[in-house]
Amino acid sequence: MSRDLEEYLRPGIASTPFCPGCGHGILMNLVLRAIDDCKISMDDMLFVSGIGCAAWIPSPHFNADTLHTLHGRAIAFATGAKMFNPKLNVMVISGDGDLASIGGNHLIHGARRNTDLTVICANNMIYGMTGGQVASTSPLGAFTSTSMDGNAYRPFDLCKLVLGAGAPYVARFSVTQPLLLVNAIKKSLRTTGFTFIEVLSPCPTQFGRRNRYDSPADMLKTLTERCIGKEEARNLSEDLLKDKIVTGEFTVE
Amino acid sequence: MAYKIIKSTIPAGNYYLSGNEAVAEGAIAAGCRYYAGYPITPSSEIMERISVRFKDLHGVFMQMEDEIASICSVIGAVWSGAKAMTATSGPGFSLMQEGIGYAALTETPLVIVDIQRAGPGTGQATRVASGDLMQAKWGSHGDYYIIALSPWSVQEMYEQTIHAFNMAEQYRVPVFIMGEEAIGHLRERIEVKGSLTIFNRKKKKGAPPFGTNQDDGIPPMPSFGDGEKLLVTGSTHNEIGIRKTDDPDIHSRLVNRINKKIVNNRNNIIQTDSHHLKDAEVIVVSYGFTARSALFAVEQLRKEEKKIGLLRLKTIWPFADEVIHDIGKRAKTIFVPEMNRGQIIGEVMKYASCEVVPYNQTNGETIHPHRIINEVRRLIK
Numbered sequence: 001m002s003r004d005l006e007e008y009l010r011p012g013i014a015s016t017p018f019c020p021g022c023g024h025g026i027l028m029n030l031v032l033r034a035i036d037d038c039k040i041s042m043d044d045m046l047f048v049s050g051i052g053c054a055a056w057i058p059s060p061h062f063n064a065d066t067l068h069t070l071h072g073r074a075i076a077f078a079t080g081a082k083m084f085n086p087k088l089n090v091m092v093i094s095g096d097g098d099l100a101s102i103g104g105n106h107l108i109h110g111a112r113r114n115t116d117l118t119v120i121c122a123n124n125m126i127y128g129m130t131g132g133q134v135a136s137t138s139p140l141g142a143f144t145s146t147s148m149d150g151n152a153y154r155p156f157d158l159c160k161l162v163l164g165a166g167a168p169y170v171a172r173f174s175v176t177q178p179l180l181l182v183n184a185i186k187k188s189l190r191t192t193g194f195t196f197i198e199v200l201s202p203c204p205t206q207f208g209r210r211n212r213y214d215s216p217a218d219m220l221k222t223l224t225e226r227c228i229g230k231e232e233a234r235n236l237s238e239d240l241l242k243d244k245i246v247t248g249e250f251t252v253e
Numbered sequence: 254m255a256y257k258i259i260k261s262t263i264p265a266g267n268y269y270l271s272g273n274e275a276v277a278e279g280a281i282a283a284g285c286r287y288y289a290g291y292p293i294t295p296s297s298e299i300m301e302r303i304s305v306r307f308k309d310l311h312g313v314f315m316q317m318e319d320e321i322a323s324i325c326s327v328i329g330a331v332w333s334g335a336k337a338m339t340a341t342s343g344p345g346f347s348l349m350q351e352g353i354g355y356a357a358l359t360e361t362p363l364v365i366v367d368i369q370r371a372g373p374g375t376g377q378a379t380r381v382a383s384g385d386l387m388q389a390k391w392g393s394h395g396d397y398y399i400i401a402l403s404p405w406s407v408q409e410m411y412e413q414t415i416h417a418f419n420m421a422e423q424y425r426v427p428v429f430i431m432g433e434e435a436i437g438h439l440r441e442r443i444e445v446k447g448s449l450t451i452f453n454r455k456k457k458k459g460a461p462p463f464g465t466n467q468d469d470g471i472p473p474m475p476s477f478g479d480g481e482k483l484l485v486t487g488s489t490h491n492e493i494g495i496r497k498t499d500d501p502d503i504h505s506r507l508v509n510r511i512n513k514k515i516v517n518n519r520n521n522i523i524q525t526d527s528h529h530l531k532d533a534e535v536i537v538v539s540y541g542f543t544a545r546s547a548l549f550a551v552e553q554l555r556k557e558e559k560k561i562g563l564l565r566l567k568t569i570w571p572f573a574d575e576v577i578h579d580i581g582k583r584a585k586t587i588f589v590p591e592m593n594r595g596q597i598i599g600e601v602m603k604y605a606s607c608e609v610v611p612y613n614q615t616n617g618e619t620i621h622p623h624r625i626i627n628e629v630r631r632l633i634k
Binding site: 010042043044046048059060063064065066067068069070073076077078079080081082083084085087088105106109 | 286287289313315317318319321322323325326327328329330331332333334335337351352355476477478480481482483484485486487488494495496
């Protein structure tokens with residue numbers, strides 16, 4: 001299933017800056033597919049991003065208004081832009097370090113206020129651009145350039161965090177689940193209020209090579225195996241769930 | 254001309270307002286319709302008044318989660334087409350510094366009010382100081398230029414806020430109102446005129462929003478939603494906004510231009526106010542609340558036929574270098590009283606060839622006129 005999405009790309013953009021095997025290119029494609037499916041004009045879109053690899057997904061590649069901001073502050077910038085001009089369809093695309101660590105306060109307050117934003121968090125579980133330092137989303141025991149003996153701290157469950165802060169729509173999918181992910185982005189675009197999608201996106205360069213993944217393909221394969229639907233997860237014991245990543249749409253239970 | 258005359262939002266007449274209330278009214282008069290802030294003493298009355306006044310004006314008021322979010326959301330709103338403002342005091346001003354650098358590099362017009370309190374640290378939140386003047390100039394990293402004003406009365410809190418918005422829009426630069434607690438909380442009668450002059454940012458369809466042919470030029474500024482497919486980034490960028498993070502020429506050109514557009518226009522920006530300078534042998538250089546005490550002292554000493562005058566700096570940045578150079582050639586001594594450990598005196602010494610004498614008070618109180626009188630008497634002997 002291929003589709004010509006070139007009209008959504010800024011003229012003159014010839015290639016992406018992402019490393020071989022990075023999941024962000026897939027995510028870039030899926031965001032544009034969702035916009036295409038929803039028939040939203042790029043004239044009405046504003047993409048806001050912070051600092052990091054994922055922040056380069058919209059800027060400068062998308063042929064729309066783009067605001068590439070400070071590290072962690074994308075949601076704060078987006079709040080001002082959206083509140084003053086509610087006609088803009090504002091989507092925030094940034095990484096886990098950006099949105100959840102340095103920007104964690106803006107994330108929970110955006111959800112609490114229920115500001116009408118679509119927030120897509122590309123989670124590669126590490127600080128990619130700065131050289132592979134441990135993140136607040138790195139799994140327990142993960143090897144990074146600042147946790148050579150294995151990460152000693154638990155990662156955030158971003159979906160629970162944002163759900164707890166009051167967001168009406170929260171989902172988690174991996175770039176290895178493209179159709180589910182496109183549907184989630186579409187749903188998010190059609191929902192008024194603060195919507196949040198955590199997208200698992202592999203980083204072979206910084207995470208993979210330090211955590212015994214032989215190749216980018218190996219990393220994608222493992223991610224495919226680890227991601228299970230929340231319905232399937234319901235029937236698994238805690239022990240079996242240990243290495244799994246539960247995906248799906250989440251609501252307060 | 255991009256300047257135009259509009260009717261005042263509040264009826265012409267006399268009002269009895271605090272400095273903080275006057276800032277809010279000045280912003281509204283200038284066309285500010287987005288405000289984001291976080292509570293902090295002694296500036297909070299600005300956001301309280303704005304939050305009430307915006308209801309009838311279709312303005313957007315946001316109380317954000319911190320000062321970082323406040324400045325960032327202001328920048329976002331400005332690019333959506335707003336005239337926008339935030340207000341704070343020392344600790345919040347410190348938190349805003351990264352955003353200020355972003356605004357300077359992206360040439361985002363906005364107004365920041367700093368109602369200065371006694372620092373450093375949490376210091377004395379309800380007490381006065383003017384300790385943030387160097388922070389206004391140098392607070393964010395890298396080389397950039399801003400405009401900073403120093404009002405001395407409630408009337409000027411109103412007028413300089415309007416002026417600040419006009420200059421922000423004209424030069425596409427952050428403009429600071431460096432108020433002090435004593436002015437923020439002072440109540441005075443002010444006169445509001447029936448009409449005022451305002452400047453709205455230049456727009457030009459298809460023109461590059463981050464570059465001009467002149468190396469000190471100010472490019473037009475479109476908004477999100479105008480169909481310009483804007484690229485706004487805090488990284489070094491070319492004239493259309495494409496990130497250029499390793500091109501030495503583009504970085505040099507951009508950094509030079511955002512500095513030169515202010516420095517080369519400084520004679521249009523800088524405002525000073527002179528009292529009894531003609532034959533003065535001792536000149537007091539002062540600003541903000543302290544200038545009120547200084548003027549009282551000068552008038553008092555003139556009655557004793559002392560040859561003393563006052564130069565009041567209404568603009569702190571860019572600094573009034575040529576005026577100081579000029580008075581430094583004529584005076585024997587320049588006296589600089591400040592509610593800090595000596596910030597503006599360093600600038601005065603850079604440009605004045607005569608003797609320059611400091612008077613510094615950092616006890617959380619305003620400088621009493623008699624202290625200035627006593628100090629100056631000793632200088633005159």
